[in-house]
Every structure is written in structure tokens, then in C-alpha cells.
Amino acid sequence: MKAMVLESPKEMSLNTVSDLQPKEGEVLIKNTHAGICGTDTKIYEGKIPANYPVIMGHEIVGEVVGGDTNEDIKNGMRVLVDPVFFCGECFQCKIGNTNLCPFGGLMGRETNGGFAEYCVARKNYIYPLPTGFDSKVGAAVQVLTTVLHAQNKGGIIKGDTVVILGLGVTGLMHIQLAKAKGAKLVIGVSRNQHKREVALSLGADLVISHGEEAKRIILDSTDGVGADAVIECVGHLSVLAEAIDLARLGGKIIPFAIYPSGTAELPFYDFYFKELEIINVRAAKGKDFEECIKLVGEKQVDLAALITHSMPYTQLNEALTMLMEPSDERLKVIMEMS
Numbered sequence: 001m002k003a004m005v006l007e008s009p010k011e012m013s014l015n016t017v018s019d020l021q022p023k024e025g026e027v028l029i030k031n032t033h034a035g036i037c038g039t040d041t042k043i044y045e046g047k048i049p050a051n052y053p054v055i056m057g058h059e060i061v062g063e064v065v066g067g068d069t070n071e072d073i074k075n076g077m078r079v080l081v082d083p084v085f086f087c088g089e090c091f092q093c094k095i096g097n098t099n100l101c102p103f104g105g106l107m108g109r110e111t112n113g114g115f116a117e118y119c120v121a122r123k124n125y126i127y128p129l130p131t132g133f134d135s136k137v138g139a140a141v142q143v144l145t146t147v148l149h150a151q152n153k154g155g156i157i158k159g160d161t162v163v164i165l166g167l168g169v170t171g172l173m174h175i176q177l178a179k180a181k182g183a184k185l186v187i188g189v190s191r192n193q194h195k196r197e198v199a200l201s202l203g204a205d206l207v208i209s210h211g212e213e214a215k216r217i218i219l220d221s222t223d224g225v226g227a228d229a230v231i232e233c234v235g236h237l238s239v240l241a242e243a244i245d246l247a248r249l250g251g252k253i254i255p256f257a258i259y260p261s262g263t264a265e266l267p268f269y270d271f272y273f274k275e276l277e278i279i280n281v282r283a284a285k286g287k288d289f290e291e292c293i294k295l296v297g298e299k300q301v302d303l304a305a306l307i308t309h310s311m312p313y314t315q316l317n318e319a320l321t322m323l324m325e326p327s328d329e330r331l332k333v334i335m336e337m338s
């Protein structure tokens, strides 16, 4: 089959690789769409470790075309792939933390992923897309599962005041999900005016820029109390410091973005004095997939509005280069296989 193979950082080309042979319990999937994640950009640049040579891509939608099919999983079925694999036997798996399995990993990082004609997935890692569910939109659902996992673990509930720092793809999903969960006041913070407008159109109650203005408006709209929860979606430690500043006494911080490495000063005294809960989150669990397909199917979350580009998967180098350039209007990029 043909695949975009990343041999080493920034060395990627369209290659012919061995055809995939699904084992017992696995199905062969003809990929139709795969989204590009920030993680892919970081793997491409060599900023996070991966098993080179690797076929990246962990936001995968395709059609079952073979392997261990049965009554429930048939050839021709359109499916979304859960790319987070786990052993099912270890301490973490047994307590339900399959996303933290030390023997697991991520397709497209530890094993081959979706920027290819085909992929192989275990039967219990795939989720059928309902009739009428756009496959291109389906490729963005895996991102929403990580957003849902974060808000579930972070305990976002009805009546909360939630501040989202950073209004890229995940920030805009957090805005919509917080509203769907019944948050009373959802405030989006970004320097980018276009993204603030998109956030408003997707249900944010208020949008503002970072800094003093954000603090003043958040205090004004919470009777001087501050936010119940602040979700950091930028990935800069300076923005994490802003999150600590905006949360109320006894509030919660969800550092959602990934901080690959680096050191910076954080207001550690405030951790103590404000008695903040810092809730870290990684990936998602299988159950999040069904719920997210439902949230999108019921139009509680609009993912189509976040997809600004689609390109043939053979142009992955160009797409990643584009994603590394700053842009005010670009959001989700989906690669197409056919």
C-alpha cells in the first residue's frame, strides 16, 4: 500500500510499504479521512518521541474492508478509530485508566497510523459512524473525545463559570462542550479577533483578549469571585500562569494543551494560597467515543464549523508546513485518502 512515511524528523515521503495483514480480533480499514493534530506537528519536528519510521495520524475514519469481521462489524461499515491502545491487564487498565496504560500507546506515534491507504485496528477500538454522519467531520471526533475526557475529569458541571484560554480547534470545542454541559457562563479568551468571533458564533457568552482586560471582565461578571474552572488550550506556560490568576479561590485549572518541555516561572504560592485543583488530562477513554458521536450527531457540538482545510494525504508535508506558520483564520485540517 501507499503511505506517507516519516523516516526521521522532517524527512517524509510517499512510499510503498508492505500490505497490512490483520490478525485475529483486528480489521483492515481503508482510510478515507485523517485529521492533523498538534501532536503530529510535534512528531514531525522531532519535538516529541516516536517510533521512526512511522506513519503518523491518529484521527482516523475509514471503511472496514476485511479482517476479523462479524455480525456487528461488517465490510463496508464506516468507522472511527480509537487510536489509544492499551494492554487491558495492568494496574492502570484494571482501575479503568486505559489511557494511562504504560504498555499502551498511540497509533501514529508508537505504531503506524492513518496517513496511508489502509490501517489495522482492533475490533473493540472502532466505532461505527451513523448514517448521514459526514466522514470528514468524523475525523475530528477523536479530538472531541480528549476534550470530553478533560471536562469529565475536570468535573465541569451545570452552573459553572468556565474560562477557555486559547480559541484554536480544541478551545472552540471546549467552548461548545461546556455550554452543552450546562455551564452558566463560558468565556473565550484569545488575541485573535476572528477566533473570538467564531467562539461567539459557537455559543460563547463572552469573548475577550488576554491580559488585564480578561481579568477585569471575568471578575466583573462573577461578582468579583473569579472562574470556577480555567482550561488552558494554548500550551505556553505564561498562559498557564494566567489561568492560575483567573481561577477563583478553590477553583480548578485544567492544563489541556501539551507542554513538550521547558521551564518557566509559575506563581506557585497561588497554588497553595488559592487552594487550586490542577487537573491534568491525557487522551481519552473508549466510552468517550460513543458519547462524542452522539454529541455531534445531535448537533450539540458543531465540528464542521472548525474544519477550514481539506487536502489529499499525499500533500502532508505541505499541510504540516502550513500548520507551523501562524494563521488567524486556519483551524482544523483534514487529509483525504480518496
Ligand SMILES: [Zn+2]
Residues within 6 Å of the ligand: 037, 038, 039, 058, 143
Ligand atoms: Zn491528537
Ligand SMILES: [Zn+2]
Residues within 6 Å of the ligand: 086, 087, 088, 089, 090, 091, 092, 093, 101, 102, 103, 104
Ligand atoms: Zn494496561
